[in-house]
Amino acid sequence: MKLSRWQHKETAMRTRARNRFVAAWGALGALLLGLDPSAASTEAAALKPATAPVATPAPPPPLEPEALAQLKAMSDLLKDTARFTFKATADREQPSVNGPMLDFFSVSQVAVSRPNQLRVETKGDLHAASLWYDGKMVTIYSLKSSFYGQTAAPATIDETVLMLMDRFQMPLPAAGFLLKDPYSKMMEGVKTAFDAGDAEIDGVACRHLAFSEEDADWQVWVEKGAKPLPRRIAVTYKKIQGAPRVVSTLSDWNLSPKIAAGEFTFSPPAGAKKVDWKTSEK
Amino acid sequence: MEKPMKTRTLSNLLAAALLAAIPTPARAWVAAGGYHGGVVAVGYRPPCCYSGAAVAGAAIGGAMVGAAVASAAQPAYVAPAPVYYSAPVAYAPAVGTVVSALPPTGCSSLSINGISYMNCAGVFYMPFYSGGALMYQVAQP
Numbered sequence: 001m002k003l004s005r006w007q008h009k010e011t012a013m014r015t016r017a018r019n020r021f022v023a024a025w026g027a028l029g030a031l032l033l034g035l036d037p038s039a040a041s042t043e044a045a046a047l048k049p050a051t052a053p054v055a056t057p058a059p060p061p062p063l064e065p066e067a068l069a070q071l072k073a074m075s076d077l078l079k080d081t082a083r084f085t086f087k088a089t090a091d092r093e094q095p096s097v098n099g100p101m102l103d104f105f106s107v108s109q110v111a112v113s114r115p116n117q118l119r120v121e122t123k124g125d126l127h128a129a130s131l132w133y134d135g136k137m138v139t140i141y142s143l144k145s146s147f148y149g150q151t152a153a154p155a156t157i158d159e160t161v162l163m164l165m166d167r168f169q170m171p172l173p174a175a176g177f178l179l180k181d182p183y184s185k186m187m188e189g190v191k192t193a194f195d196a197g198d199a200e201i202d203g204v205a206c207r208h209l210a211f212s213e214e215d216a217d218w219q220v221w222v223e224k225g226a227k228p229l230p231r232r233i234a235v236t237y238k239k240i241q242g243a244p245r246v247v248s249t250l251s252d253w254n255l256s257p258k259i260a261a262g263e264f265t266f267s268p269p270a271g272a273k274k275v276d277w278k279t280s281e282k
Numbered sequence: 283m284e285k286p287m288k289t290r291t292l293s294n295l296l297a298a299a300l301l302a303a304i305p306t307p308a309r310a311w312v313a314a315g316g317y318h319g320g321v322v323a324v325g326y327r328p329p330c331c332y333s334g335a336a337v338a339g340a341a342i343g344g345a346m347v348g349a350a351v352a353s354a355a356q357p358a359y360v361a362p363a364p365v366y367y368s369a370p371v372a373y374a375p376a377v378g379t380v381v382s383a384l385p386p387t388g389c390s391s392l393s394i395n396g397i398s399y400m401n402c403a404g405v406f407y408m409p410f411y412s413g414g415a416l417m418y419q420v421a422q423p
Contacts, residue, residue, distance in 0.1 A: 126382075128415070129411070129416060140414070142416040144416075146391065147409045147411075149410070149411035162295065165292075166298075168411075168414070169413045170299055170414035171296060171299040171300050171413070172296070172414075173296065175292060185292055188291040213291060213293050215291075215293055215297055216293035216294075218293060235293060237296075237300060240297060240300065246300065275411065276410040280298075
């Protein structure tokens with residue numbers, strides 16, 4: 001079973017780490033006291049042959065198998081879930097022209113129905129527009145206004161989400177979790193991956209995973225146990241001035257939601273008018 | 283369109299979207315009103331403090347700054363600190379100025395040749411969506 005294997009590996013890792021720690025501090029203490037390190041402490045001596053030099057621990061592999069396995073388990077869980085809903089609370093940093101970084105907060109209710117329906121209702125200071133995708137059309141509508149934008153959509157959530165980010169430049173920090181295979185898309189371009197240890201988010205025990213790419217570093221917190229759900233994602237954009245971060249905390253997961261028929265199809269409210277939805281090509 | 287999408291990583295796409303949303307001086311609405319969308323940052327995020335007339339004035343004043351206003355009769359605006367005005371001052375922002383919010387009062391919608399506009403005290407704004415948000419561009423219909 002996957003989990004018990006992780007737990008086993010985790011225990012082994014911690015033991016190794018603790019042994020290294022004890023050995024290193026034992027040797028350091030001996031040096032500080034002017035003693036022969038090989039005779040410093042019985043604990044250190046018990047771990048290392050007295051005559052062997054203190055070995056430098058091997059550097060961790062660039063892609064730690066534990067970190068990949070946990071990201072994969074998260075991905076597999078979502079992949080196998082036909083419909084789900086969650087809440088995403090995002091904090092986006094954006095450098096201002098005046099210099100200081102500004103934070104913009106938003107809260108989104110997200111509903112996914114594979115393979116071709118998506119609904120995102122967002123409230124916030126800057127990105128307060130909702131989305132409907134019903135497999136045919138995708139619509140954006142600011143609830144504060146009477147204007148909506150609409151365009152023909154590709155056949156799947158994957159293509160639609162990527163189109164929205166690429167052509168319509170919509171910042172969707174939790175986009176990876178909406179895809180049919182989050183792992184494969186999220187791992188594109190990843191150069192390092194490691195398991196940063198235990199963490200707790202809103203009372204939920206998680207593993208904290210860290211990844212780096214050329215342009216960005218990102219972290220994902222994955223729930224421990226039988227339901228390895230993503231609980232938070234944080235991305236640092238290293239190549240943008242000031243290295244802004246976007247953090248999105250995911251909560252209220254429901255993997256068997258009741259979603260009303262028609263929830264994914266936009267029906268313009270009375271008086272609403274269609275306006276231009278600019279793409280990056282324009 | 284399919285192909286370039288597939289070659290870009292998620293982080294790369296997100297970075298581009300974030301960059302697109304980063305205000306630059308070239309995008310007048312930034313200088314104009316602050317980051318909450320033109321006018322909003324100028325001073326009527328609650329709780330606040332002034333009458334409707336003053337709010338409208340502040341709003342218009344804020345929206346205007348990016349549009350190169352120089353006359354002493356026009357209200358000064360220093361982003362991002364709120365600047366309040368004792369009386370509304372109305373003048374036309376330059377055509378092409380983009381804001382992400384309209385004055386809170388005094389606007390009505392209309393349609394000219396099938397295109398929607400908001401008319402706010404004689405200034406016409408054309409609504410459009412960009413980067414996941416609703417924006418308005420000052421237009422001459």
